[in-house]
């Protein structure tokens with residue numbers, strides 16, 4: 001019997017998700033033994049046209065990382081959806097929009113201007129900005145269209161499962177690969193795989209007392225106590241509004257949770273929940289004092305929606 | 320046709336809702352632009368409610384509760400007092416104008432105060448025009 005086909009794709013992403021697949025070390029040999037790899041742009045040279053000529057649903061499993069920022073991302077997402085039996089949004093960008101989703105606070109023109117004109121490492125005296133088509137003497141050249149805003153994978157195509165994380169934990173990747181190899185029944189559609197059903201705090205072993213914050217601290221300028229809840233110490237730990245499942249990796253390493261697993265089940269908006277959690281424990285009843293403490297939270301959207309802005313209630317600023 | 324703002328008023332059961340009721344039973348005139356949602360305490364107003372109202376097309380959101388010290392759950396309104404400035408700061412990053420969101424203390428006897436707040440808020444938002452988040456579908460297509 002022929003092996004089931006596997007595709008791994010990156011859309012708008014940093015490549016970290018692909019590395020997390022390589023981080024499964026020797027288990028990668030099990031992947032090779034049990035699957036026929038048909039697409040993995042970061043590691044192997046397959047062509048889009050090889051996928052285009054396939055039957056619908058011919059690929060058994062597609063792990064899709066990265067979000068949808070341009071027309072090429074969208075085109076391949078739709079193609080892979082058609083050709084795959086099981087499409088998995090792999091990693092925070094595909095799942096929630098990801099850290100690059102914070103670009104949804106800015107207009108497309110401003111983003112291009114920053115990248116191609118204003119950034120200090122750029123030398124672009126002719127102010128050339130990418131266009132979708134350009135005429136050269138050999139003919140017309142084209143580039144994908146850079147969209148006005150960024151979307152998660154499920155805002156573009158139907159998604160079967162989600163694997164959260166920035167990047168996903170390699171142990172989760174192994175357990176999911178094993179699950180498929182052992183031909184265990186698939187979980188209900190829409191499940192978030194390799195993650196818990198609670199918030200990070202439920203799994204966090206740090207000592208928790210009554211929370212009262214008078215000062216917001218940053219890890220760059222203060223050293224946290226290794227035993228006590230980070231939020232209690234004034235560090236902006238997004239754990240209360242983040243789904244469990246990573247083993248509280250960051251907090252155990254002494255840095256606050258940044259929220260990459262997204263909101264826990266039944267939470268509509270990660271940022272709103274985090275805002276509520278932090279603001280409620282500010283230790284003051286005077287509006288002036290409260291304002292002073294809040295001023296220390298420099299970038300609420302970037303902190304509370306670090307990975308989930310495009311899938312939040314508002315999705316983007318007024319752009 | 321002139322623009323009629325849609326304002327969602329989230330009022331606490333014990334003071335502000337009763338205050339709004341008083342405005343009604345005493346036949347005070349105020350603009351019909353506020354749609355009232357009754358909650359048990361202003362402390363129940365999860366910031367999610369405000370974001371959802373805006374995402375669904377509200378032009379403004381009014382949160383009203385008992386005066387500090389009067390909350391029937393002791394300090395629910397103090398929690399709201401703390402959340403509110405951070406919520407406003409966050410909403411400004413989304414490009415939502417300050418005047419669209421308001422927190423007010425209205426007691427059960429302050430029907431006139433409630434009517435006044437609604438009047439003022441309606442006028443301010445009328446001047447601002449519709450929230451651009453209320454044109455959601457239009458925004459959806461412009462990739």
Ligand code: FES
Pocket residue numbers: 331332333334335359360361362384385389390391392395396
């Ligand atoms: S009961 Fe009115 S604000 Fe708490």
